[in-house]
Amino acid sequence: DIQMTQSPSSLSASVGDRVTITCRASQGISNYLAWFQQKPGKAPKSLIYAASSLQSGVPSKFSGSGSGTDFTLTISSLQPEDFATYYCQQYNTYPVTFGGGTRVEIK
């Protein structure tokens, strides 16, 4: 199985900060990488697919990059509604696997 490792597991940031989350795959997955946002008590929301493509309706402050084994999610200017947990997921091969999550908290 492909292991997905996210870092950091949590971070504290202020409104207006630029935030970067990394995700590493245990083997190459080309660009078959998605990012999700989850707020407490809510279902996940799809943000990015194919490593860098925004899902419909997702604001451009979210961006993704990477290919192969190393990927990043960047939030350009953190807003109060962005405080949440973020997950990466590889869909290159089954079994599909998720990263452990990165919790973004208010500093």
Add this chain to the structure above:
Amino acid sequence: EAQLLESGGGLVQPGGSLRLSCAASGFIFSTYAMTWVRQAPGKGLEWVSSISAAGSTTYYADSVKGRFTISRDNSKNTLFLQMNSLRAEDTAVYYCAKLRYASTSCLIDYWGQGTLVTVSS
């Protein structure tokens, strides 16, 4: 926009069975693959199973293989997850999700709100 509404969760004893349903609307259900993802209390996301648009191809996580069965009724726009021989470690919120394509490439674009399954005596 796609809408997914899960139902069927609840409290069940270890060894018992439960059938989850996911009613889909807002898209042509029969042309998209679907998947189930679960989340144990306080834990991360875990993929469970996927099914192609026609229902001819299915995939399962090793943790549920042989116990869970995914299926769909395209005439009723509904996805199912039959869960047998339930264990305490199956306790989780179960999310139904729509995949972007007809094939089972597990690219999720929409999620349901989830239904809680609790396995306990």
